[in-house]
Amino acid sequence: MNLDNDNRQAPRIGDWVSGTSLMDERFIGYVEAIDKNGLVKIYVTQCDHDAAVGSSIRAWFTHIDRLPEHDPSDIETLRSLMDLALMTRDRAWFDELAAKLANRKSEPSPSLQADHGTPGTFGGSNRLFRRVNTDY
Structure with a gap:
């Protein structure tokens, strides 16, 4: 439709x-x-x-x-969203964000030198909604 x-x-x-x-x-x-x-x-x-x-x-x-879907890619945004995934016990979303963060960490960049380790995992539920950028 x-x-x-x-x-x-x-x-x-x-x-x-x-x-x-x-x-x-x-x-x-x-x-x-x-x-x-x-x-x-x-x-x-x-x-x-x-x-x-x-x-x-x-x-x-x-x-x-x-609204257009938003695909976060900067390290601080990914970490903030990972915190939100932990709070909502959304394992699938956390794992998706952790993989993106790992990919960002493997890219050579001077801004990545202040990295603070590898995130862990947890149990949780399924994601219900897509994340989008609402800053207009």
Whole structure:
């Protein structure tokens, strides 16, 4: 299902989106549910209406856009995300980030000389949502 003729993909559950709600609120959040009539239920993380943050709102497919996925690559961001993966007990995400960090460490760079060791592993759950850059 396409949103319109510019070949954008329709959002799926778990996708990060931005758009305008039925109440004309500008928001950023992630898709919780999609109904057959073209309405999307979104959990709001940022909004021009402060009371909507932390709640779910509805928007039409045609009034939302998927946000581009963000692939972090700098060492400090990877370490911060690894901390978040530990807190959420997301082993798969932690392992993915640890592999990226190991690849970054193996690249020759003067900024990597202050490295502080190798991360460990832990038990956890599966990842539910893709990470995206919401700094616009």
